[in-house]
Amino acid sequence: MSGADLEKLIQLLAKLPGLGPRSARRAALTLLKKREQLMTPLGEAIQAAAASVQDCSVCGNLDTVDPCAVCNDKARDSHTICVVEDVGDLWALERSGAFRGRYHVLGGTLSALDGISPDDLRIASLVRRAHDDGVREIILATSATVEGQATAHYVTDRLASTGVAVSRLGHGVPIGGELDYLDDGTLTAALKSRKTL
Amino acid sequence: MSGADLEKLIQLLAKLPGLGPRSARRAALTLLKKREQLMTPLGEAIQAAAASVQDCSVCGNLDTVDPCAVCNDKARDSHTICVVEDVGDLWALERSGAFRGRYHVLGGTLSALDGISPDDLRIASLVRRAHDDGVREIILATSATVEGQATAHYVTDRLASTGVAVSRLGHGVPIGGELDYLDDGTLTAALKSRKTL
Numbered sequence: 001m002s003g004a005d006l007e008k009l010i011q012l013l014a015k016l017p018g019l020g021p022r023s024a025r026r027a028a029l030t031l032l033k034k035r036e037q038l039m040t041p042l043g044e045a046i047q048a049a050a051a052s053v054q055d056c057s058v059c060g061n062l063d064t065v066d067p068c069a070v071c072n073d074k075a076r077d078s079h080t081i082c083v084v085e086d087v088g089d090l091w092a093l094e095r096s097g098a099f100r101g102r103y104h105v106l107g108g109t110l111s112a113l114d115g116i117s118p119d120d121l122r123i124a125s126l127v128r129r130a131h132d133d134g135v136r137e138i139i140l141a142t143s144a145t146v147e148g149q150a151t152a153h154y155v156t157d158r159l160a161s162t163g164v165a166v167s168r169l170g171h172g173v174p175i176g177g178e179l180d181y182l183d184d185g186t187l188t189a190a191l192k193s194r195k196t197l
Numbered sequence: 198m199s200g201a202d203l204e205k206l207i208q209l210l211a212k213l214p215g216l217g218p219r220s221a222r223r224a225a226l227t228l229l230k231k232r233e234q235l236m237t238p239l240g241e242a243i244q245a246a247a248a249s250v251q252d253c254s255v256c257g258n259l260d261t262v263d264p265c266a267v268c269n270d271k272a273r274d275s276h277t278i279c280v281v282e283d284v285g286d287l288w289a290l291e292r293s294g295a296f297r298g299r300y301h302v303l304g305g306t307l308s309a310l311d312g313i314s315p316d317d318l319r320i321a322s323l324v325r326r327a328h329d330d331g332v333r334e335i336i337l338a339t340s341a342t343v344e345g346q347a348t349a350h351y352v353t354d355r356l357a358s359t360g361v362a363v364s365r366l367g368h369g370v371p372i373g374g375e376l377d378y379l380d381d382g383t384l385t386a387a388l389k390s391r392k393t394l
Contacts, residue, residue, distance in 0.1 A: 003261040009246045012239040016216075016224040023215035028246070029285050030214050032259055035247055042209040043243035046228065049206045050236045053229055062229055064200040088226050 006032075058129075060105030060122050062087050070094075070103055077101040079136040081129060083155065085109055085143060093141065101139075104129065109147035110154055121151070123158060130162040137165045144171060203229075255326075257302030257319050259284050267291075267300055274298040276333040278326060280352065282306055282340060290338065298336075301326065306344035307351055318348070320355060327359040334362045341368060 006028065014024035031039040055061075056068035063069055070076065070090075080101030084090050090103050106121045118124075130138060140155060142148035156166050171189035173182060182190075203225065211221035228236040252258075253265035260266055267273065267287075277298030281287050287300050303318045315321075327335060337352060339345035353363050368386035370379060379387075 003246075003250055003259070003266070005242065005246045005249045005261055006259065009239075009242040012235065012242050013213075015227075015235055016210075017227050018216055018220035018224060019213075025288060026285065027213040027215060029259075029283070030212075031243065032246070032250055032284075038209065038212055039243060039247045042206075043240055043247060045202065045206040045209050046236060046240035046243065049200075049202045049225070049229070050232055050240060052202045053200055062200070062203065062226075064202055069200070086226070087229075088223065091222060 059103045060087070060107055061090055061103060078134045080139065081126075081135060081137075082139045082141050083126060084141050085148060085151070089141065089143075099139075104138075106142070106151065106155075109142065109145075109151040111147055118154065118158075123155060126155065127158055127162065130159055130164045135164055137167060140166065140168045142168075144169075256300045257284070257304055258287055258300060275331045277336065278323075278332060278334075279336045279338050280323060281338050282345060282348070286338065286340075296336075301335075303339070303348065303352075306339065306342075306348040308344055315351065315355075320352060323352065324355055324359065327356055327361045332361055334364060337363065337365045339365075341366075 009031075010021075010024045010028045013019055013027050014021050016024075019027060031042065052064045053062050054064070054066055056063055056066055056071055058067045058071045061068040061070055065072065077100050080099075081104050082093065082099055082101055083104045083106060084093065085106055085108060087105055090105055093099050093103075104122065104126050106123065106126075108116055108121055110116055110118065110121065126138075129135060138159060140152040142152045142155075152168060159166050170193055171186065172193050173179070173186065173190045179187070206228075207218075207221045207225045210216055210224050211218050213221075216224060228239065249261045250259050251261070251263055253260055253263055253268055255264045255268045258265040258267055262269065274297050277296075278301050279290065279296055279298055280301045280303060281290065282303055282305060284302055287302055290296050290300075301319065301323050303320065303323070305313055305318055307313055307315065307318070323335075326332060335356060337349040339349045339352075349365060356363050367390055368383065369390050370376070370383065370387045376384070
């Protein structure tokens with residue numbers, strides 16, 4: 001492999017999640033083979049997105065407008081705020097189409113190990129939003145991990161004084177999931193949350 | 198997910214080998230989170246490489262100079278040319294450090310199905326290079342696939358009139374390979390190419 005430009009490109013591509021050194025080389029080769037159709041458009045798209053995409057000042061979503069399209073959408077239910085860890089989680093919920101309210105992106109989870117304190121997350125702005133007249137329910141959709149649950153507990157405490165109803169996502173058997181492959185924690189949660197038929 | 202710039206970026210990232218729609222979204226999120234350290238440098242590296250990296254007019258390698266660094270390197274053995282399908286194969290051989298001669302990149306394999314004829318590959322220029330005084334041996338390092346072997350046969354025929362010695366890579370058990378996991382073809386080849394100790 002040769003050419004400083006080429007090596008720099010491969011090194012940067014290897015930093016993307018899902019690409020290692022080997023697949024970054026393959027990606028660089030593909031780019032150089034498809035210069036007109038892929039390489040030039042991708043370079044332009046990266047620079048266009050870097051210039052135009054910004055954090056929504058209300059909810060923390062990424063969009064080219066501020067407030068973002070979700071916050072701006074008058075047709076959405078403004079009484080309910082769904083709190084997620086990350087923009088990727090917001091996108092996943094949007095793809096499901098199951099939620100038509102507003103979002104609030106914390107920007108991570110509390111973590112003593114990584115030195116992430118409440119001040120590093122969008123918690124103060126969530127409490128401010130909870131004081132708004134219209135908000136009636138806040139759904140905590142953090143991950144079902146230790147960090148996600150600890151963050152949810154902390155956020156619940158902070159929201160206690162606002163008087164807004166706080167809920168969390170239901171735990172149980174994922175749709176399509178086979179019991180044999182589920183961990184003990186999920187099975188215990190599924191048993192506890194059983195429904196009468 | 199929202200913002201036309203963002204969706205375009207994700208669509209283009211999903212065209213890279215190794216990235217699907219889901220990992221392209223993750224990659225776009227990572228880029229937007231690491232704007233200074235990753236996103237801007239990557240955009241610049243893509244555009245710099247698109248502008249500076251070109252095919253070597255001698256061997257077909259990709260480099261910022263023409264002829265490429267391998268063809269320009271006076272310390273390398275100019276009597277031997279290793280013929281590979283793709284620039285990625287050239288890089289793999291270079292990483293191994295096992296070959297110190299010159300290369301010739303065909304740019305693919307013959308394929309009736311994909312409509313790739315000898316004129317679409319760098320075969321004519323290989324025959325011209327074989328007529329050069331210095332060249333004594335041409336090593337065919339095409340893949341051990343049907344297409345790779347068919348291409349090697351065709352190239353051998355075309356090189357017959359030049360009088361240059363033509364060889365191919367040895368077949369056998371890969372280093373670290375367990376017999377139990379090898380296919381019949383490899384075992385047959387390994388038996389045929391056995392060496393007395």
